[in-house]
Amino acid sequence: MSDNLLNIKNVSKEYYGNKVLKNINIEVKKGEIHALIGENGAGKSTLMNILFGMSVIHTTGGYEGTIEIDGKEVNIKTPHEAMLHGIGMVHQEFMLIPGFTITENIKINREITNTNIISRIFGKRYENLDFKKMDKDARKALDTLDMGIEEYSTVAGLPVGHMQFIEIAREIDKTGIKILVFDEPTAVLAEAEAQNLMKAIRKLAKSGIGIIFISHRLDEIIDVADKVTILRDGEHVVTKDIKDTSAVEIAQLMVGRKVSIDRSEATARKKSDEIILSIKDLRVAMPGENVKGISLEVKKGEILGIGGLAGQGKLGIANGIMGVYPSKGEVIFNGNKLTLNNPMLSIKSGLGFVSEDRKGIGLLLDESIELNIAFTAMQINNGFLTNYGPFKLKNSKEIRKHALEMIKELDIRCTSPTQATGRLSGGNQQKVCVARALTQNPTLLFVSEPTRGIDIGAKKLVLDELLKLNEKYGMTIIMTSSELAELRSICDKIAIICEGKVEGVLSPLAPDADFGLMMSGSRKRDVVRSDS
């Protein structure tokens, strides 16, 4: 037991009689990178909440089992105690204050102070801040991560990758940091940034810090971790050495059923040569996803994939055409010129949109499933409305009937159509979004990041659903995704976006190397035609 930094022994947790964690055992050694993986709802966050002494654990009756740090049993009741025990966390969503300098962010609530007369009387909180020492410490932490950035610049306006590193710098600056938890650290990073992060994580592990690495990306885990623990439905499935396992095996153990991202060749596809959507020199001002002049043509009945690294502008295309962000350029849809910057006209002309920002603009989280499904139709097409003279009332019966149909057809798992969408899991929320877009009867459907934040099992279902729509109704689909594998599994051709422009259009069967090169922008304008 001597070299185990962290021992989680037989930890169980109940929420109101509902067992969410059952006898979890995890050991983390010094300098070990321990990956933790599991579907959404497998219990990863509950486990981390226990480790950090979050109040949600203790207000619901605490947990069973023991946690040992350096062989000594501890009972962590607050995040502050966790910090004192040497546990740090790099959050998925950045915990940085934009108006503060990097130093201030790194040193937040751990400021170095000097005593003065007043503080001797009134206590530590009245001590003066020592910015010189704080800057020095911040510099040291940044140097450890090979960050050349100045510690006195403000965080606002820094690239996303830098912010992540500042988060890490803050954690390693904590004295006596023993265990560092990374919660989906690469979710918001581009590939190159993610690579840098992996390098930094390895370096930290070498310095003797135990690392718990939570990620959905299997290749990253294979790449960086020493051991992997798989959770499923609150149960500890297995802990394995990385060298004894493979991505396929981990994925299988995680979902407990066979998964394949194999390309399923559809049979009854109706594709024509007619061009349904033609985009010329489209520019979109979407923060972080600027589109700088894109031209594309989409044929009727086709599934077009749009891929590329995060921040290169692939998400901006759909958002621009649908009028969510200011845009400029010429878009011809079904032979008519589309008026840009007007979401209503875009929807009316027969374009459907399933946004990547499910919780932001995709759903009314506090409203029922049925209302969410009918909402756009009511607003735009006067659907589900009955006229009583000058008043329009919603037709609840129609809405219910339609919602039930959609729930059945898309297999939305819910207690009833009146359940609030905020309570649904990610995959089911996504299905509600799709159902709402379908209620418009769109001729062309934009789907952005349909599988973001959804576990592997649900991913497959969403993709199958898209394929089915295309087959059954001949719907043209433009799917934007960061996950190349998923684009390659259903798309007819894939446009790769780099620096706001189309880098090239590839066949899904093209070799990996072609995709990799295009995404990094190293094959300028070398267009490979799709052959399917």
Next chain:
Amino acid sequence: MQNTTGERLKNKKDSSWILDNIVTIIFIVFTVVGFIVSKDVSLNYFLNELTSRLFRNAFLVLSLIIPVLAGLGLNFGIVIGAMAGQMAIAIVRYFTIGGVSGLFLCFLIALPIAALFGYFAGLLYNKTRGQEMIASLIVGYFANGIYQFLFLYTVGAIIKVNPTHPMINPSGIGVRMTVDLFPVKDGGLKYALDNIMKIPFMWAVLIVSVFILAIIVLSNNNKKKKSKKTPMYFLNVAACTIMIFISVFSIVTNNSLMQVNKVPVVTAILIIALCIFNELIMKTKLGQDFRSVGQNQHIAAVSGINVDRTRIIATVMSTVFAAWGQIVFLQNMGTLNTYNAHTQIGMFSVASLLVGGASTSKASNRHAIIGVLLFNSMFIMSPDIGKALFGNALLGEYFRTFMVYGVIGLALGLYVWKTNKKSRITLE
């Protein structure tokens, strides 16, 4: 401004200078126009009024700064601090303890009362997160009810008092509408602070100008990074130099400006002390916590800062300073207007701070002092403008009210509009 992917919207360049300072500019123009159109206002009268109002109100306005920095917005709840101050004065007046010792006893008595009120207000603000300003406004009205009950009924009916005391209503129940605070020589509190030491106005101008000039020059040379000497820097230096010349000139020639009322030194020192306190507290751990909480409560909480406690401390400080501010205010007025003295100070102090260029998320000593000067200039000028333009001084009075509420509305509206404009996205 953090969206789901953690990316930040690129802020456009700062909006124009005029727009940022529109409220301040309106008030400067108003005062200048007032001087042009009204013939009855002499410079000496204006300066007399302005200085006495500055020393009367500055402390109250300065008490608003900490809550703004701690993210609580404009604390209209300083009204309850003022009530605490008035309770202290009432107690001291009842036992007729006068002079400087009586005044400091007031400060001492007001401290625990205001701290307790501030604590309760802080608890309320923590429960009404995001609506602190409205909560603070309402808590002022609510507390006024309790205050009236206390002063109108409890004193005399429950708390036994001497029914023949000049403070008490002839019926023996309740405190009179107005209570005279007596000059110090008769054992009262009137001018207890102001009259400790006074110096001629122009001497004060000279001292302050030299002081400000020294600060500007020193702080500009002190910076490590080569700070560019902006036009603003030269403008400030020039303004200070001119003020020094004018004051030296009048002291030497003993012209009419020397006739302006003398300036209370100790009151001024107290005000400066609060300014320095506001500066220093922000350089401490507590001040950094105020800023962290003010910028983002969630992040502060995750970092282990006790957000609720920090916000309560900010409210308590503000309330205590407001209580002391009200004591400074009343010793200058010389009478305690028992049921009215506190009711307006929330609005007027907030309006003053906003006129100085503050907003719900930024405020400084500079904003407070400039604001007090400009806001009270408007107050002094408006009856005369009313008389000169409409032949009726009363219209000027109406104008005052209009300006007070107008400026609060305008400043709040502009703030929201500016924030929206900053985050608006455009092509190129």
